[in-house]
Amino acid sequence: MVAARPHVSANFALTLDLRATTASHAPSGFGSRTDKRRLRGLRSECDALLVGLGTAVTDRMGMGISDPALCARRIAEGRPAQPIRAIVSRSGNIPSDLSALARPDCGPLIIFTTPTMPAEVRRMLEGRAEVVIADAIDPAEVLRHLGECHAARRVLCEGGPTLLRSLLEANLVDELHLTVCPLVFGGRMAPGLTGIPAGFLPEEIRLDIVEAVPSSAEESAPGEFYLRALVRKV
Numbered sequence: 001m002v003a004a005r006p007h008v009s010a011n012f013a014l015t016l017d018l019r020a021t022t023a024s025h026a027p028s029g030f031g032s033r034t035d036k037r038r039l040r041g042l043r044s045e046c047d048a049l050l051v052g053l054g055t056a057v058t059d060r061m062g063m064g065i066s067d068p069a070l071c072a073r074r075i076a077e078g079r080p081a082q083p084i085r086a087i088v089s090r091s092g093n094i095p096s097d098l099s100a101l102a103r104p105d106c107g108p109l110i111i112f113t114t115p116t117m118p119a120e121v122r123r124m125l126e127g128r129a130e131v132v133i134a135d136a137i138d139p140a141e142v143l144r145h146l147g148e149c150h151a152a153r154r155v156l157c158e159g160g161p162t163l164l165r166s167l168l169e170a171n172l173v174d175e176l177h178l179t180v181c182p183l184v185f186g187g188r189m190a191p192g193l194t195g196i197p198a199g200f201l202p203e204e205i206r207l208d209i210v211e212a213v214p215s216s217a218e219e220s221a222p223g224e225f226y227l228r229a230l231v232r233k234v
């Protein structure tokens with residue numbers, strides 16, 4: 001029997017004009033402390049965390065769970081304290097000072113790449129990360145590897161927009177968690193949820209919003225709005 005692919009959620013913070021990055025493409029930390037807390041909760045529920053190299057670098061992500069209480073809860077549930085950490089990069093140009101590499105205390109690190117990964121980078125990653133090389137990166141194969149080789153049943157994509165677009169194009173997303181922040185960035189070329197405005201997706205994706213929660217006045221970010229939407233299965 002063919003194993004089902006892992007369930008895929010994605011979490012993003014967006015401005016009121018639905019931009020996903022700041023003008024400087026600096027770390028996407030425009031969400032509030034509440035947004036970060038919600039993200040930590042989602043991360044603690046996943047078996048594998050998946051990001052594109054752009055986000056791993058720009059947002060300087062260690063990609064681990066730093067809250068000991070959340071790690072303890074995972075262990076009590078019979079799961080590893082930390083999720084697997086997966087990064088995709090067609091180029092394979094992984095910088096040696098990548099934040100995720102500096103956190104061997106977090107979960108196993110897997111790099112999905114192509115034969116263009118420079119030999120010196122492969123050497124630098126020896127003993128520090130599993131490197132999975134394929135002629136082209138097929139998001140479905142990435143999920144299959146995480147499911148079959150690492151028993152991941154729930155994958156959380158934390159961006160960026162380029163990676164999310166490739167997952168959406170292949171109809172591989174089940175659930176979106178969006179924080180809508182009370183900011184407007186503007187920018188004709190500013191990336192949104194699916195990157196810099198480009199072509200339409202091959203097919204529209206219909207979702208059902210199953211949660212729409214405003215931040216409460218006592219929280220750190222009055223004015224934020226938290227949405228959870230499930231992709232409709234046809």
Ligand SMILES: NC(=O)c1ccc[n+]([C@@H]2O[C@H](COP(=O)([O-])OP(=O)(O)OC[C@H]3O[C@@H](n4cnc5c(N)ncnc54)[C@H](OP(=O)(O)O)[C@@H]3O)[C@@H](O)[C@H]2O)c1
Binds near residue numbers: 014139164195
């Ligand atoms: N608002 C939010 O919630 C949020 C969330 C995450 C990120 N961001 C922001 O988004 C910006 C980064 O955007 P981005 O679109 O460049 O991020 P990204 O998707 O994380 O990174 C893009 C890079 O990742 C690799 N990649 C992504 N998808 C791939 C695929 N399907 N196959 C092969 N390689 C793939 C490629 O690396 P190579 O070039 O090495 O091949 C690509 O250049 C940052 O400013 C970050 O702060 C915002």
